[in-house]
Amino acid sequence: MQLGIRLHDVNHALSSEEQTLEKRLEKAREEGFSCVHLALSKCIGQITFDDAALNEGLAAYLTRLFRKNELDLAVLGCYLNLAHPDPQKILEFQSRYYAHLRVASLCRCSMVGTETGAPNAAYKRDENTHSKEALETFIRNLEPVMECAEHYGVAIAIEPVVNHIVYNADRALEVIRSIGSRNLRIIFDPVNLLGPENVDQKDAVLQDAMEKLCDHIAMVHLKDYIRKPDQLISVAAGTGEMDYREILRFLKARKPYIQATLENTTNENAVSSRRLLEQIYQAV
Secondary structure, three states, rough: OOOOOOOOHHHOOOHHHHHHHHHHHHHHHOOOOEEEEEEEHHHHOOOOOOOOOHHHHHHHHHHHHHHHHHOOOEEEOOOOOOOHHHHHHHHHHHHHHHHHHHHHHHHHEEHHHHHHHHOOOOOOOOOOOOHHHHHHHHHHHHHHHHHHHHHHHHHEEOOOOOOOOOOOOHHHHHHHHHHHOOOEEEEEEEHHHHHOOOOOHHHHHHHHHHHHHHHHHEEEEEEEEEEOEEEEEOOOOOOOOOOOOOHHHHHHHHHHHHHEEEEEOOOOOOOHHHHHHHHHHHHH
């Protein structure tokens, strides 16, 4: 397992001078991480990352910075709602995915990561989010994005989330079978598969996901959670209720050298979270 970090969590809440892409990358390397999850708009200020901004020069700049800091760009994030009810928005979002795929290919980044949205403009779970119609809409709008991914030789990695259209392993498999592309992969985020309705069965939920999605998992997100009334709050690994032993045992046995990025860390706990996971990984 190669441990990385979500880059916009690095130097979070420090001065604007410390929140530049360059400073964040330097700090991530100093903290002992080997790769990052990059969301451009959250790491480079004062730029609107529309299609025009996602150009070849940007790709060369990113490549040079990552090489300088000896870090891998594990995934380029593009979390736009492909089930949005406005057809014009869908066309805009698809175009943005095409641009991210082009930049990823030029940066030798193997995947563009995304979630699966909700059938409303607010990108919030509603009574239709888990419906068959919502799933069909997402698949239909994903299809041209997958064609572009195949053209550039980059994966689209979807992330199942309990509050989104693809909310469990079975729904993820439905998408995989419907799309039929080897360039469609899975980001496995254990905490995102949990909610108040299933957290008491978390061992069974996560075991089911690991068994069914094993062949398709290309990357992992690692964080923790604490319970609040009617919701789970995401926090840094080791600061909540998660037991990582079975997850890390699975990764060690079935996913050697997989890249796994920490999420929801702070400046104070990123290194301790990394060390905790490394210790458990060595022990399992």
